[in-house]
Amino acid sequence: MAIRQQLLAQIDRGLLPPGKKLPGERQLAETFSTTRVTLREALAVLEAEGRIYRRERRGWFVAPTPCAYDPSQLVDWQQCFAQHGGQFSWVTQKTPMASAAVSDQMQLPPFAQVFEGEGLIQIAQLPVGFVRTFLHSDHYPRIWQTGEQATLLNTPADADVDWSSSWEALDSDRAAVLEVPAGTPVLKVVREWNIQHGGALRTVRLDQEWWRQHAVALCGHSAR
CATH class of the missing domain: 1.10.10.10 (Winged helix-like DNA-binding domain superfamily/Winged helix DNA-binding domain)
Structure with a gap:
């Protein structure tokens, strides 16, 4: 000390x-x-x-001054970090069968497909954030197949967000992407974008984000 x-x-x-x-x-x-x-x-x-x-x-x-980041806002990752010299790029875009956990979260039927994308945020050529997003196919019908770039701006305008944050030790795969040793603690943010559907809430988008500790300072409401 x-x-x-x-x-x-x-x-x-x-x-x-x-x-x-x-x-x-x-x-x-x-x-x-x-x-x-x-x-x-x-x-x-x-x-x-x-x-x-x-x-x-x-x-x-x-470390530089962290970027102010409000997960409750409907903004694009590229837009959010461009003012800090950040760049966002998709690493993968695919349409797999949804896992049991994602199916439960998004109220999907058995064996349903989900649009899944993984992206990377870099600032000054340093990887600072890794994101994974799951999109409900009923509400994003053209993502991936037509080469459309999925952004938060595609999310329905009436969607409400619920987000939470926690600390997590990186596994080897995500550690390699962020160029840090496995086990490095990072800030994890999870966002659920919900709409009213059939008298109940439906999650149309699920975001999972892993950030280097120095990269962002969280702000905004609806935080857990």
């Missing part, structure tokens, strides 16, 4: 500005007269607090 405090003091005073690369772990361990194991524990705490981030094979960097 003493190492964390000293590094944090230099960051807060601007001696280590956003984007600045920290010295190598060996040099930092020597500077603080400690072992690399202890040093890595201090760096992991700062990473979990969103004050620094790592790039595979490139080292540790001071």
